[in-house]
Amino acid sequence: MEREGLVLPLEAVRSGQNVRPIGQDVTAGETVLVRGVSLGPAEIGLLASIGRATVLAHPKPRVAVLATGDELVPHDSVPGPGQIRNSNGPAIEAAVLSAGFHPVSLGLVGDNMDLLRAAILDGVARADALLTCGGVSMGERDYVKPLLAELGTVHFGRVAVKPGKPLTFAEVRGVPVFGLPGFPVSSLVSFEVFARPALRLMAGLRRLWRPEVEVRLEHHVRHDPDRVEFQRAVVTRREGVLWAATTGVQASGRLRSLAGANALLRLPVGHSAFAAGTEVTALLIEQPEVDRLP
């Protein structure tokens, strides 16, 4: 009930005098939906039953997506020596769409201060939020973070999270901007963990987070004890127990560690290893696999 869940009434809805409820549901003049509730199928049925064909509701946020980096060529071009295709743009736009919002593509801009400044200002003018990919590390051509500081306020420029350490959050002309890291896995995990809940909050939703469940590790897992780490995993339900297996090498550049994953394991600071069978917390980003029909 995700997609309709993005439309929330901005005012309480009361039944009118012409209500003929289906037995138990509603009496005349009663409040049937309070302000801020998500409109899923049941709520739409309830509104239909009292004859409310329209309600005042939140719009879905428009989210601009800007890919940056001199090393990138469009995904449908052939890269030359030292170049790679832009995968972050299409992936983050797909993530915005999956989350139920409207992506606004700003395409791909190289490491050029003036072009990047113009693209950021274009993004904050055309959308309710801006997501940039790349340019937030400490390299000398990483212009996005300095530009966000020049054009607005940088609220934070680094997080103690792996992957995604250089994640930057800023406000430019009143519009929230997430400076996502350039590594493909880092940008998708940062979107999932930081940007998606923030965009859901902007959409007026009350339920911001992915379902969190305790899962049992199928194998030994190593982990950097200095940072909270999100490892990509496949969670499978067998005989009432959720089991998690990570998706192989967890390098930030390795998109294949996210492809096919249905969960992120949240590994806390202070431990460097977890034995097989240990319970850890997982964010479910898709349905768990099942072994058979229930």
Added chain:
Amino acid sequence: MEREGLVLPLEAVRSGQNVRPIGQDVTAGETVLVRGVSLGPAEIGLLASIGRATVLAHPKPRVAVLATGDELVPHDSVPGPGQIRNSNGPAIEAAVLSAGFHPVSLGLVGDNMDLLRAAILDGVARADALLTCGGVSMGERDYVKPLLAELGTVHFGRVAVKPGKPLTFAEVRGVPVFGLPGFPVSSLVSFEVFARPALRLMAGLRRLWRPEVEVRLEHHVRHDPDRVEFQRAVVTRREGVLWAATTGVQASGRLRSLAGANALLRLPVGHSAFAAGTEVTALLIEQPEVDRLP
């Protein structure tokens, strides 16, 4: 990653000779996605990184929705004596859309054999699956089940599940038809538990089921021990534990028992009551509520 998850490649995708992977990802000629994988943001990023702008994929099923019953008027009309507004049509269409499929509205048809026959044949001609609402009980004007038997094959006409006992499943001209019960809660719960996984299977998805988790009951729950029962509940996560509170009176006509619910508790046969604190299985139909930022 629900929405993109509906587009699945019909063939394995191999990288070409022009691959310049981002370090660890892909070597030339390697298979990067196998047949039947869901295309979420990470998979789209992976395809972009190897320059595959298009892939052969499953279409989203078109799902026809037909509301039936002499007692119904359209949701934007004023009901006369003995009439109620059609809430099932809008609710089930919203559920189809939320599940990521294309709803095809067949509107509302009264309890008339010839009109219903024509509407069912129209539905199976125009869509990949048909959902009817009402007309499957044992009343003398319940024409849908006899018509499905006349026009095709009824595979089952009753289930030992509450709510939703009269749920009927048939095939007409090769198209699957779910005869959903007429009570609003019964039709939505039957959609959720039976039709949604079947439609996901038709869409080629491998993950058919809602996330299932163990939750602790916040209060005593009574239950009909003769049938599996799905009670509507709000699941809240507090300090790592998922707690479930049911949404009040669980009558089949009471849409408000589903409005605001984020889970269905699956209560097994053979027990008539569950004490507060007992663990039961819940299907998460929305994100669990959280008490605060994590």
